Amino acid sequence: MHEMDKLNPNNVGPKEKAIDGSVKLRVGIIGTGWIAAEHVKEYKKMPDVEIVAGADLISGKAEAFFKRLEVDGVKLYPDHKSMLDAEKLDAVSVCTYNATHAECTVYALDKGVHVLLEKPMCVTLEEALDIVRAEKRNNKIVSVGFQPRFDANMQMVKKIVESGELGQVYYIRTGGGRRRGIPTPFGTSFIQKDTGVIGALADIGCYSLDMVLNAVGYPKPLTVSGYKLDYFGKNPEYFKAEGKPAHYADIFGVDDFAAAFVRLEGGIKLDFIISWAMHLDTPGDTVILGTKGALRIPSTNDWAGTVGGPMKIYHEVAGVGTETVVPIINKNGPGLFYQKIRSFVEAVKNGGSAPVPTSQILYNQAILDGIVKSSDAEREIEITIPEI
Ligand SMILES: NC(=O)c1ccc[n+]([C@@H]2O[C@H](COP(=O)([O-])OP(=O)(O)OC[C@H]3O[C@@H](n4cnc5c(N)ncnc54)[C@H](O)[C@@H]3O)[C@@H](O)[C@H]2O)c1
Numbered sequence: 001m002h003e004m005d006k007l008n009p010n011n012v013g014p015k016e017k018a019i020d021g022s023v024k025l026r027v028g029i030i031g032t033g034w035i036a037a038e039h040v041k042e043y044k045k046m047p048d049v050e051i052v053a054g055a056d057l058i059s060g061k062a063e064a065f066f067k068r069l070e071v072d073g074v075k076l077y078p079d080h081k082s083m084l085d086a087e088k089l090d091a092v093s094v095c096t097y098n099a100t101h102a103e104c105t106v107y108a109l110d111k112g113v114h115v116l117l118e119k120p121m122c123v124t125l126e127e128a129l130d131i132v133r134a135e136k137r138n139n140k141i142v143s144v145g146f147q148p149r150f151d152a153n154m155q156m157v158k159k160i161v162e163s164g165e166l167g168q169v170y171y172i173r174t175g176g177g178r179r180r181g182i183p184t185p186f187g188t189s190f191i192q193k194d195t196g197v198i199g200a201l202a203d204i205g206c207y208s209l210d211m212v213l214n215a216v217g218y219p220k221p222l223t224v225s226g227y228k229l230d231y232f233g234k235n236p237e238y239f240k241a242e243g244k245p246a247h248y249a250d251i252f253g254v255d256d257f258a259a260a261f262v263r264l265e266g267g268i269k270l271d272f273i274i275s276w277a278m279h280l281d282t283p284g285d286t287v288i289l290g291t292k293g294a295l296r297i298p299s300t301n302d303w304a305g306t307v308g309g310p311m312k313i314y315h316e317v318a319g320v321g322t323e324t325v326v327p328i329i330n331k332n333g334p335g336l337f338y339q340k341i342r343s344f345v346e347a348v349k350n351g352g353s354a355p356v357p358t359s360q361i362l363y364n365q366a367i368l369d370g371i372v373k374s375s376d377a378e379r380e381i382e383i384t385i386p387e388i
Contacts, residue, residue, distance in 0.1 A: 019046060019047050019048050020047075020048060021046075021047025021048045022048075023048060023349075024047075024048055024049060024050040025048060025049050025050065025090040025091055025345060025348060025349065026050055026052045026087070026088065026089050026090045026091075027043060027049055027050065027051050027052065027089065027090065027091050027092065027093065028051070028052065028053040028054065028055070028083055028084070028087060028089045028091075028092040028093075028113075029051060029053070029054040029055070029062075029092070029093050029095060030054075030055050030080045030083065030092050030093065030094050030095060030096055030104050030108075031055070031056060031094065031095040031096035031097070031100075031104075032054055032055075032056040032061050032062045032065035032066075032095070033056075033061075033095065033096075033097070033186070033187075033189070034185065034186055035095045035118055035145075036065065036093065036095035037065070037068075037069060038337050039093040039095060039116070039337075039341060040065075040066075040069050040071060041069065041337075042335075042337050042338045042341040042342070043093075043341065044069075044071065045338065046341075046342065046345060048345070048349070049345060051066075051071050051074055052073075052074065052075060052087065052089070053074060053075045053076070053077065053083050053086075053087045053089065054066055054074050054075075054076055054077070054083070055076070055077040055078065055079055055080050055082070055083040056078075057078065057079055059078070062074075062076045062077075063076055075087065080092075080094075080096075080100075080103075080104040080107055080108070081107060084107055084108055084111045084113065085111075089108075089111075089113045090113065090114065090348060091113060091114040091115070091116065091344070091345070091348050092104075092108050092113055092114075092115055092116070093115075093116045093118070093341075094108070094115055094116070094117045094118060095118050096118075097189040097190075097195040097196060098120060098122070098123050098195070098196050098197050098198065098202050099123060099194060099195050099196070099197050101117060101118070101120070101121065101122040101123070101127070102122040102123070102127035102128075102130055102131055105117050105122075105131050105134070105142060106130055106131060106134040109131075109134040109135055109137075109138045109140050109142070110134060110138060112138060112140065113140065114140045114141050114142070114344075114347075114348045115140070115141070115142045115143075116142075116143050116145060116340075116341065116344045117131075117142050117143070117144050117145060118144075118145040119144055119145045119146055119202075119206050119207070120198070120202040120203075120206040120364075120365065120368065121144050121206075121358065121361045121362070121364065121365045122365060123197040123198055123202065123369075124365075124369050124372075125362075125365055125366045125369035125370075125383075125385070126369075127365075128358070128361070128362050128365040128366070128369075129362070129385075129386065129388065131358055132358050132359070132362055132388050133388055135358060136388060141344075141347055141348065141352075141353065141354040141357075142354055142357075142358050143340075143343070143344045143347065143354035143355050143356050143357070144354075144356045144357075144358065144361045145340060145356070146206075146207065146210050146340070146356050146361075147304065147305070147336035147337055147339070147340040148207060148210070148211065148303070148304065148305060148306065148336065149210070149214070149340070149355070149356055150336045150339035150340055150343070151305060151306045151307075151336055152329040152331050153306045153307045153311075153328060153329050154211055154306060154307060156311065156326060156329065157211055157212070157214075157215045157288075157295070157297060157307070157311070158214055158215040160215075160295055160311075160313065160326070161215045161216055161288065161290075161295070162215075164292075165292065165293050165313060165315065166288060166289075166290030166291075166292055166293040166294060166295060166313075166315075167290040167291035167292025167293060168290055168291045168292075169216050169268055169288055169289065169290045170267060170268060170269065170289060170290065170291065171268065171269050171270075171271075171287075171288075171289040172212045172216070172268060172269070172270045172271070172286070172287070172288050172289070173270075173271040173272075173273075173284065173286060173287045174208045174209065174211065174212045174270070174271075174272055174286040175205065175208045175259075175271075175272045175273040175274040175275075175283065175286070176204070176208060176273075176274065176275075176282050176283060176284075176286070176299040176300060176301070176303065176308075177200065177204070177257075177273070177274055177275030177276060177277075177278060177282065177283060177301075178275065178276060178277065178278075178301050178302075179277065179278060179279070179280065179281050180238075180241075180242065180277055181276050181277060181301065181302075182199075182232065182233055182238070182239075182242075182252075182256055182276045182277050183203060183276070184239075184244055184248060188248060188251055190203060190254075191233060191248065191251065191252045191253070191254055192251055192252075192253055192254070193253025193254060194253070196253075196254045197254065198254055198255060198368060198372060199228075199230075199233070199254030199255040199256055199276060200254075200255055200256055200257060200258060200274045200275055200276040201228065201255055201258045201274060201368050201371060201372070202254075202368065203276070204274055204276075204302065204303040204304075205258060205272070205274040205368060206361075206364055206365075206368060207303035207304060208272070208274060208286065208303055209272065209364050209367055209368075210361070210364055211286070211297075211303075212270070212286060212288065213360070213363065213364060214360065215288065216264075216266075216268060216288075218360040218363050218364075219264040219265040219266045219268060219363075220264065220265040220363055220383075220385060221262050221263070221264055221265075221270075221363055221366050221367050221370065221383045221385075222262075222263045222264065222265055222382065222383060223262070223263045223370075223380055223381065223382050223383060224260050224261070224262045224263075224367060224370035224371055224374050224380065224381060224383060225260060225261045225374055225379070225380035225381075226258060226259060226260030226261070226262075226272075226370065226371030226372075226374045226375055227258065227259060227260075227371070227374070227375040227378075228255035228257065228258040228371060228372065228375045229255065229256065229257040229258070230252060230254070230255055230256050230257075231256070231257070232256045232257075232276070232277035232278070233248075233249065233252035233254070233255075233256040233276070233277070234249050234252055235249055236248075236249040236250075238277065256275065256276040256277050257274070257275045257276070257277070257278060258272075258273070258274050258275075258371055258375070259271075259272060259273040259274070260272045260273075260367070260370070260371045260374070261380075262367055262370070270367075272367070272371075282299040282301075283299075284299065285297055285298050285299050285308075286299065292315060292316075293313055293314055293315035293316075294313070294314040294315075295311060295312070295313055295314075296311060296312045296314070297311050298310070298311070305336060306328075307328075309328070310325050310326060310327055310328050311325075311326040312324065312325055312326065313326065340355070340356075343355035362385065363385070366383050366385055367383075369383075370383045
């Protein structure tokens, strides 16, 4: 058997199991934009889930949303509070823009409702701590919506590190970006300060951090020196060239580029760079350097799914510098979104722990927050995370 195949013997992912639909979870959807539709499409495949309520701040949006997705009998509300006050729910999907992730999640937890929270977890470390505190005091779970966690190739990154093949990891460079890719697909909620709050950092930065931090066991971040910029987003010519309204540059209020140097507990140093737009295709692959070997993970444009190509392990075999290609794993299991939502539903039904827990993503958010604070202060800062 090839050395790498030992890590994933059957080269397949989990199979969809038959679901007992005799007891149904009562689920509500908060925010009925683009990502909410992906949640609803997956919930609809689950006979043990009933979508009973939905809320959106924009009048008429939730109604049109459920009509388009052909879900009947959903009670509609003008915001998360009125929905959670009126309904007895088991779980909600928080699918709002970044700015309201924390308030919706904390409110739901305080009503005794489990939360599947879209990424990024929220927009500041303080908000992340509020979420963790609410989760603890109510004994409910929050799972953060990182669907790449369910991708077999992404899982290989963690398996390779845990196999010991790289020895002790001491340096990681991660991140990436797009030459042209400021997201304004159906509106401007990603780029406005009052809705997105943080930009490339929140949108794709959190994913690239999750891939490597998860692989090395989510060590606590200690210090960060970072900065964020907005040269492309503030340029009307950028949007004109993209066929978008030039005034998007006026309302652009977030970062389109960020970079940082982060010290992690356990001695790992992390270099991070993320970009929605730049005059370059990619700032480089992710690399994980260890005392016995190194892993190269080809860069990807979007970070929301899988790795950018076959990974390579650099190591010594019989004293000779050798490169081992890790083949891409193609599996025909249920999609990543299905798995992210199903794993949450299973955890709620069975009283299990969150598949993507806030205890980990708190550290991810602490780094994003540290980059913002370090950028504002124009110096390295210490990251202080109280025990909860
Ligand atoms: N996992 C993924 O692959 C993925 C993909 C896209 C977006 N996202 C994340 O999903 C989130 C939403 O993105 P989107 O593109 O759907 O945004 P969107 O702007 O299209 O939709 C968000 C909706 O939430 C509503 N909303 C905000 N606060 C609310 C509240 N308190 N009560 C009720 N409704 C409220 C808004 O009115 C809006 O309609 C973002 O945080 C984004 O990062 C994740």
